[in-house]
Amino acid sequence: MKLQSPHLTRHLAGVVLTCAMALPTFAHAEMASGPTLYEQLGGKPAIVMIVHDMLANVVADNRINHYFAKTNIPHLQMELVSQICELTDGPCKYTGLNMQQAHRGMNLKTADFNALVEDLQKSMNSNNVPLGLQNQLLNILAPMEPDVVHK
Numbered sequence: 844m845k846l847q848s849p850h851l852t853r854h855l856a857g858v859v860l861t862c863a864m865a866l867p868t869f870a871h872a873e874m875a876s877g878p879t880l881y882e883q884l885g886g887k888p889a890i891v892m893i894v895h896d897m898l899a900n901v902v903a904d905n906r907i908n909h910y911f912a913k914t915n916i917p918h919l920q921m922e923l924v925s926q927i928c929e930l931t932d933g934p935c936k937y938t939g940l941n942m943q944q945a946h947r948g949m950n951l952k953t954a955d956f957n958a959l960v961e962d963l964q965k966s967m968n969s970n971n972v973p974l975g976l977q978n979q980l981l982n983i984l985a986p987m988e989p990d991v992v993h994k
């Protein structure tokens with residue numbers, strides 16, 4: 844019995860060839876998607892600068908600095924750097940408290956959240972972070988608001 848017509852054989856060969864050509868594309872999907880936000884921001888040194896200057900702004904910000912009166916700022920800086928590094932697809936693992944735990948009992952308001960975001964934007968501007976990258980980072984942080992406020 845003839846199992847395959849010459850046409851089907853040619854067709855199957857074509858499919859195999861097409862798949863073989865498509866495979867390297869899949870294998871390199873990560874490369875094709877371009878640099879991570881972490882890389883685009885400038886890696887760990889840039890994130891350290893952004894967080895450092897943001898916290899300097901926060902400490903000088905009379906709208907919200909009372910929340911940080913008893914905070915160990917160098918420790919908070921370390922946690923924030925690790926968190927932002929991970930969130931932007933950098934090589935870090937955030938091991939601090941989750942956002943609900945970290946802000947429990949503070950009863951933060953949306954206005955407090957917005958003030959902190961402004962202090963972050965001020966820091967990103969002074970560190971010459973392009974607006975497109977600023978927005979990408981803010982888009983990652985914004986959905987955390989429900990875990991941070993009214994806790």
Ligand code: HEM
Nearest residue numbers: 907910911914922923926939940945955956959984987991
């Ligand atoms: C998306 C927004 C925010 C993020 C990603 C964030 C992130 C963090 C992180 C990672 C920590 C450290 C947790 C740990 O020690 O394990 C923390 C602590 C803290 N956060 Fe936030 N936070 C946000 C918003 C805010 C806002 C709006 C305020 C107040 C205006 C605030 C006040 C604090 C304070 C006071 C602490 C330190 C508590 C302590 O002294 O241990 N956070 N936050």
